[in-house]
Every structure is written in structure tokens, then in C-alpha cells.
Amino acid sequence: MHPKILAAQPLVTELKKELRHRCEGLKNRGVTPSMCVVLVGDNPASLTYIKNKQKVCEEIGAHFKLIQMPASIAAQDFLSELNKLNQDPSVHGIIIQLPVSESLKALNIPNLVNPEKDIDGFNGVNTQAIYTGTTNLKLLLPCTPKGIINLLNYYGISLDGKNVVVIGRSLIVGKPLSMMLSNFNATVTLAHSKTKNLKQLTQLADIIISAVGKSEFIGSDFLAHHSSQILIDVGINSFDGKLTGDISKEAQDKSLAFTPVPGGVGPMTVISLIENLITATENQVKG
Numbered sequence: 690m691h692p693k694i695l696a697a698q699p700l701v702t703e704l705k706k707e708l709r710h711r712c713e714g715l716k717n718r719g720v721t722p723s724m725c726v727v728l729v730g731d732n733p734a735s736l737t738y739i740k741n742k743q744k745v746c747e748e749i750g751a752h753f754k755l756i757q758m759p760a761s762i763a764a765q766d767f768l769s770e771l772n773k774l775n776q777d778p779s780v781h782g783i784i785i786q787l788p789v790s791e792s793l794k795a796l797n798i799p800n801l802v803n804p805e806k807d808i809d810g811f812n813g814v815n816t817q818a819i820y821t822g823t824t825n826l827k828l829l830l831p832c833t834p835k836g837i838i839n840l841l842n843y844y845g846i847s848l849d850g851k852n853v854v855v856i857g858r859s860l861i862v863g864k865p866l867s868m869m870l871s872n873f874n875a876t877v878t879l880a881h882s883k884t885k886n887l888k889q890l891t892q893l894a895d896i897i898i899s900a901v902g903k904s905e906f907i908g909s910d911f912l913a914h915h916s917s918q919i920l921i922d923v924g925i926n927s928f929d930g931k932l933t934g935d936i937s938k939e940a941q942d943k944s945l946a947f948t949p950v951p952g953g954v955g956p957m958t959v960i961s962l963i964e965n966l967i968t969a970t971e972n973q974v975k976g
């Protein structure tokens with residue numbers, strides 16, 4: 690049996706249609722959803738991610754604005770710019786693109802964005818819902834976890850009672866994702882660079898989610914022999930000038946199903962962000 694490819698495209702097409710419709714509804718009420726990305730410095734990977742966000746934002750009819758600041762910006766100046774955006778009623782969604790420069794590392798970046806405009810879903814006010822056990826994916830929750838859970842659901846893959854190994858404990862992916870999966874009744878192991886015997890853990894998993902950032906990190910030896918495992922690849926790496934994930938071709942071939950790179954988790958993350966923008970705008974209009 691060939692493994693199934695869990696492509697994002699059919700679900701993204703469906704969601705774009707729905708979001709375009711919700712965006713139209715807001716425009717008919719005199720409000721154009723508007724997203725603002727704050728980029729400190731000029732990290733080339735960040736610029737690529739931002740372009741993807743801009744493209745989908747404009748495709749559904751929303752406004753997009755990039756505010757670029759020098760890497761050397763003083764914390765005080767950064768905070769004052771951000772404050773303006775937090776208070777500006779014509780801006781509905783704000784992202785501080787990570788990583789930020791060294792000059793800002795001491796700031797508590799996730800909590801600086803107005804929680805109503807926090808379309809990344811990183812602010813403690815929004816992440817609290819994860820801790821208290823929500824399964825409501827319509828809230829402003831982190832985009833990569835939301836995208837992964839929506840994609841699994843779209844392909845009819847239940848999380849109930851499943852053993853899931855998540856590799857990587859970042860603020861953006863691993864931490865929120867592990868807890869959200871648990872809210873959907875998965876049994877979750879959150880593994881990381883210090884985990885011992887990682888292969889033994891992944892061999893026992895029903896679903897393996899890799900957010901490591903190393904091409905070919907997951908070889909076929911991470912998998913069990915029975916070809917019944919599902920692989921979710923969050924990696925975005927460059928290898929021989931090509932975009933690759935963390936999961937090798939050999940591991941994909943041995944799986945039951947896998948998300949491709951490109952065309953899997955990446956587009957799900959972006960569409961979840963745009964969904965958060967529309968939700969945030971609707972909430973603010975109601976507000």
C-alpha cells in the first residue's frame with residue numbers, strides 16, 4: 690500500500706472560500722480586516738514567511754502592512770511603535786515576527802501584543818484557554834497547532850486515545866501543540882534535544898510530529914515495521930537549495946500517511962493565521 694499524502698490544498702481551498710465570504714461580510718459593514726506584521730531586522734527566512742502571509746491575506750480581500758524596524762532598534766522605541774499599533778482601531782491583527790533581534794531579547798514578546806489583536810495566539814490571555822482544556826479551534830490559538838489539528842480532522846484521523854510523540858518544545862509549536870493534542874484526548878510525549886532513546890518512543894507512537902528543523906532528521910529507523918504510523922512534518926529546511934522538512938523519503942515510504950513539505954503544515958499555518966485575523970476583526974467589530 691502506498692502511504693496517503695495529507696496535502697493541505699483541498700482544505701485550504703475550502704477555508705479560503707469561507708474566509709473570503711466572512712471578509713466580504715465585514716467589508717459590507719464598513720470594516721476591512723487589516724493585519725500588520727512587525728519585522729525587526731531582515732532575516733531572509735522571516736521575509737519568505739511574511740510574503741506567504743501577505744499573499745493569502747490579500748487573496749481573501751484583507752489588508753496587509755509590513756512595518757520593518759532596524760535590528761539595532763532600542764527596546765523603548767520598539768515598545769512605543771508597538772503601542773501605537775495596539776491602539777490603532779484600523780489595525781485588527783498584529784504579528785511580531787520571530788526571532789527578534791538581540792536588542793529586544795529581554796522583552797516578553799508574546800505578551801506585548803494587545804490580546805484582541807494577537808492573531809499568533811501567543812499572548813498568555815489567549816493561551817490560557819489551552820491550559821484550561823479548550824477544544825474550541827475558533828479561538829485565537831497558535832496557528833501551527835491549530836492547522837495541524839484541523840488537517841488531521843479533515844482527513845478523518847482521530848486523536849482520541851492515540852499515542853502522539855511531538856519532537857520540539859518551542860513556544861510556537863511544541864508547547865502549545867502538546868497541550869492541545871492532550872485536550873483532544875491524545876496521550877502526548879513532548880520530546881526534545883535532551884530526550885534519551887527517542888527512536889524507542891517514536892517506534893511506539895501512532896502519530897509522530899517533528900518540529901526540529903533538521904533535514905532528514907527522521908529516518909526510517911524512527912518508525913515501527915507495521916506501516917501504520919502517521920507522520921506530521923513541521924520542518925522548514927533548506928537542503929541542496931531545496932525546501933525540505935525533517936522527515937526522510939524512506940520514513941515517508943514506511944508510513945501510513947504523511948504531510949508533504951512543501952504543501953502540508955506550512956499552508957495550514959498561514960490559513961489558520963488568516964482565520965485568526967478574520968475572527969479578531971469580527972470580535973472587535975462586535976466589541
Ligand code: GUN
Pocket residue numbers: 738784785786787788809832861
Ligand atoms: N516565526 C516563525 N514562525 C512564526 C509564527 O508563526 N509567528 C511569528 N510571529 N513568528 C514566526
